[in-house]
Amino acid sequence: MLQVNLRMEASCVKERMNIRWVCEVGMIEAIRPVVREYRQARNLLPIRVCVLGAPASGKTTVVRQLCEKYKIHHILIKAVVDEAMERLERSAARVSDDDEEEDDAKAEEDQELLTTIREGQENNNGRIEEAFIAKFFKEKLLSMPCQNQGFILDGYPKTTEQAKELFAALDDDNDEQESKEDLKYNRQIMPELVFSLEGSDEFLKERVINLPESVLQGSHNTEERFVRRLSEYRALNTEDITVLNYFDELEIHPTVIDIEKDESTEMKMTVEKMAKLIGEPKNYGATPEELKEIEHLKMEEKLRKEAVIRSERALQEAQMAEELMTKKAEWAEKLAEVKQQERELLLSQSLPLRNYLMHNVMPTLTHGLIECTKVRPEDPIDYLAEFLFTNNPAST
DSSP states (O other): OTTSOOOOOHHHHHHHSOOOOSSTTOTTTTHHHHHHHHHHHTTOOOEEEEEEESTTSSHHHHHHHHHHHHTOEEEOHHHHHHHHHHHHHHHHTTTTSOOOHHHHHHHHHHHHHHHHHHHHHHHTTTOOOHHHHHHHHHHHHTSHHHHHHEEEEESOOOSHHHHHHHHOOOTTOTTTOSSGGGGGSOTTTSOSEEEEEEOOHHHHHHHHHTSOHHHHTTSSOSHHHHHHHHHHHHHHOOSSSOHHHHHHHTTOOOEEEEGGGOOSGGGHHHHHHHHHHHOSOOSSOOOHHHHHHHHHHHHHHHHHHHHHHHHHHHHHHHHHHHHHHHHHHHHHHHHHHHHHHHHHHHHHHHHHHHHHHHHHTHHHHHHHHHHHHHHOOSSHHHHHHHHHHHTOGGGO
């Protein structure tokens, strides 16, 4: 039909033709489902992960490396709260400005929210209420960067109540849910994988004690504060009551990783184990510059491995040559010893024969040779034989 040049009224197309509309109101109004369809068709899906664990279990160290690998967003409590508070303060500052009415209404709403938060902080020793923290997290996770690329939650939620508040389904999520039964949680921000880094209290305390002083300064891991935070974590996560049960009930079974078995630097073994479970990146991939850098690193790694192989081969050949020279020296020494033994054996065996000849043969033979040289007969052999017969001591 698209190849036919016909002028038709829009009402005719809409009312009389049996067409299943996808973007009936236009591309701009339906941009969200179009983008969702585009991502699904090309497998450009965000990676959503949650990493939980006790204080000093290495959550931030692991999450930072995973975010660098997959190019997704690192969601930290402090960073989310600071960003949200800064945004509210900027918006509230526009109340007195002569902007449009819509902006004024938004600014007044943000100012009221900011006032409510600060009043709550005054009554709660400077801490922001959990409901507002969950609101900040939900806004962050629903932002386009997190929805398009993905995110890893670092140490949040800590309790089942926080998880229910954060992942509760929204009323306007009907386009994302398939049925009312699926409204248990918001699929847009629910993690696909949950990891729990586990270690004994003794192991975690030893890890904190061994941290450099420069790392401990200004952190939560001073001895007193760490013990308090660890006690709070253990109280919130018992065998029967833990935030992991919330995910387990939703068929998102957490993966528990024993960090005490990881003796690598920067917890590389744990990162590799988690990356293997997460799988290959499903986002937009690396830029040409990053691909070039990756290729450069691969070439450097290849050259390094070749250099190591050559060095090992040269070392092996040198060792073999040294072993061969040592064996040759041993063989020469053994050969000289064998020859010396043979000479000694021949000498010992020849002594009786020499004594016999010197006593019975050599005197008469020597005398005959002397006489032969004096007479100089024409046939010296015959003369010597005749002399030996004539002067044989045994015949006299």
